[in-house]
Amino acid sequence: MYIPVILGTSRKGRQSEKVAKFMLQQASKAGLESELIDTRDFSSGVTDSTKTLPQSQKLSEKISKADGLIIVSPEYNHGYPGELKMMLDMVYEEYRRKPIGICGVSAGSLGGAQMVEQLRLVGIELQMVPIRETVYFSQVQNLFDEGGGIKDESYYGRIKKFLDELIWYAKALKKAREEE
Ligand SMILES: Cc1cc2nc3c(=O)[nH]c(=O)nc-3n(C[C@H](O)[C@H](O)[C@H](O)COP(=O)(O)O)c2cc1C
Numbered sequence: 001m002y003i004p005v006i007l008g009t010s011r012k013g014r015q016s017e018k019v020a021k022f023m024l025q026q027a028s029k030a031g032l033e034s035e036l037i038d039t040r041d042f043s044s045g046v047t048d049s050t051k052t053l054p055q056s057q058k059l060s061e062k063i064s065k066a067d068g069l070i071i072v073s074p075e076y077n078h079g080y081p082g083e084l085k086m087m088l089d090m091v092y093e094e095y096r097r098k099p100i101g102i103c104g105v106s107a108g109s110l111g112g113a114q115m116v117e118q119l120r121l122v123g124i125e126l127q128m129v130p131i132r133e134t135v136y137f138s139q140v141q142n143l144f145d146e147g148g149g150i151k152d153e154s155y156y157g158r159i160k161k162f163l164d165e166l167i168w169y170a171k172a173l174k175k176a177r178e179e180e
Pocket of ligand 1: 009011013014015016017074075076077078079105106107108110111112140141
């Protein structure tokens with residue numbers, strides 16, 4: 001199963017990078033093939049869905065191969081970052097009938113909950129299956145040690161539930177796509 005982790009912000013000083021790298025580790029430990037897809041590497045400056053850009057072709061290859069997606073994103077003014085939406089909009093068919101799990105990130109206590117709700121709706125329009133399980137990484141600035149380890153062990157249980165659910169859907173939908 002190949003399920004990459006999308007890092008949804010390109011902001012200088014982004015805290016979400018720690019979460020994305022941590023989720024990548026957890027996905028690998030759960031037996032998934034994964035990699036980081038960083039919005040910084042796919043910037044085009046404007047919305048472009050022509051698939052003529054080199055970065056669109058690269059994204060198309062990765063999303064085509066994917067059995068599902070994990071998106072790690074902060075909440076900016078109650079929404080998702082513009083660069084994440086511009087990157088997602090580069091391709092379309094490639095997302096079809098694949099599950100999407102969203103991890104929210106915030107400096108406050110809500111863990112990006114309002115962003116998660118909005119991004120789920122985008123996932124539906126991309127023909128994806130947004131899963132119910134979510135991991136909210138709140139007070140992210142205090143959550144990780146120097147080595148990138150998480151200080152609050154209670155996250156492990158939530159991450160397991162999240163990945164178990166995502167993998168269930170990824171397997172079920174892969175089988176169904178293959179039978180199409
Ligand atoms: C433009 C901007 C808007 C923000 N809006 C929100 C918000 O609506 N809700 C929230 O919980 N945090 C908000 N934050 C703070 C983020 O939670 C904080 O930056 C956190 O570290 C996660 O984002 P990062 O990956 O960019 O660091 C905002 C930050 C920026 C830069």
